[in-house]
Amino acid sequence: MEVPRLKELRRAYGFDEVAIVPGDKTVNPELVDTAFTLNGFTFKTPILAAAMDAIVSPESASVMHKLGGLAVMNLEGVQTRYGDTQDVLDRITSALQDEETSLLQSLYSAPIDDRLVASRVEEVKDKGAICAVSVTPANTKRLAPIAAEAGADVIVVQSTVTTARHISTSTRGLRFPELMEMVDIPILVGNCVSYDVALELMETGIQGLLVGIGPGAACTTREVTGVGVPQVTATLDCSAARDEYYQRSGRYVPIITDGGIRTGGDLCKAIVSGADAVMLGTPLAQAKESPGKGYNWGMANPHPDLPRGTRVKVGVKGTLSQILFGPTSLTDGTQNLVGALRNCMGMVGCTTIQEMHDADLVIAPSIKTEGKHFQHASL
Secondary structure: OOOOOOOOOOOOOOHHHEEEOOOOOOOOHHHOEOOEEEOOEEEOOOEEEOOOOOOOOHHHHHHHHHOOOEEEEEOOOHHHHOOOHHHHHHHHHHOOHHHHHHHHHHHOOOOOOHHHHHHHHHHHHHOOOOOEEEEOHHHHHHHHHHHHHHOOOEEEEEOOOOOOOOOOOOOOOOOHHHHHHHOOOOEEEEEEOOHHHHHHHHOOOOOEEEEOOOOOOOEOHHHHHOOOOOHHHHHHHHHHHHHHHHHHHOOOOOEEEEOOOOOHHHHHHHHHOOOOEEEEOHHHHOEOOOOOOOEEOOOOOOOOOOOOEOOEEOOOOEOHHHHHHOOOOOOOOOOOHHHHHHHHHHHHOOOEHHHHOOOOEEEOOOOOOOOOHHHHHOO
16 A cells, blocks of 8 residues: 655744753843844844834834834824824724724725825934834835835835745736835845745845744734744744855845744844844833834734734833833833843853854743742742
8 A cells, every 4th residue: 555645844943942052151241232233224222113003103113213223114004094193093992802803994994195104204204213114015116215205214015925926917016126226225025934935035135034924912814824934943944044145145134033022031032043133013012102002903904805913902011111121020021121132142141143143042842831830820
């Protein structure tokens, strides 16, 4: 009898299944450098605020800039569809649970106003902040030039799954080399989870790559479509492509792990997996300055045919400064994220983010519960 050929499955790992190995030397946390460089821009805090309406407005982008990070504003959200965003945001956050998706679909069906696209970019620039904006591939050729002319510093082209080759019925789809001729500012692209696709995207000339499909707290892509790769494995694969591309070309393309990061420990594991920076959603939605006022919802939630997101109540836990730098009285790792990174770098003996890429990871599925009987008994 012929033995059937079976599909081979590769084991993939998420943040809860690995741990960072301490180094042979240690470093005082005050001596480490957490800076992240993107095509001439240097950010002392290697954190990007996700392009979600609940997280980034011109005002919160300004706060994020002052704290050394970078906020990415969604150019296809409420900021560019409505002149008065507060009323719209209030309607979203006060909606009943069984009404939220249909309300979002309705509110996000309003047309994007090109004048508001320029106006929101100018608001961020007027506050003295570096302005990064997010667009989907379908609207990039229309919105990216408007944003660039208004003063945007970085364009993030973001979709659920991004590849360098896309089959569609359009006469001519988005080509990243052509986009870079159209707008002479850094282009970040996402999202991606595999070595081959990451390498092919870098070869188009992009300046940064976002990694992650469906891990966010407000995203249901994995439940709806079954597509995704756990973030540690996805980051390891894409960062390996970055290193291969750097050896070939001499050009370094930063990797940004986007989604699924809840604690300082997760952030540190993303960096050791090869990330140069991380993009955070829900942790920053908990900041007092965030426009969602304790709620967060996915970018794909308002999709008219197949919504892949949900509104989640995350609460307001502190200021953006507390969440990033403390001080905190919490012991669960959800605040003072940069402090956690600095301490981790000290423990593994690394003084820069790139040195962290050489730190060791081990498979450790019990790392969160080992020896924690009394902690869990008190829950």
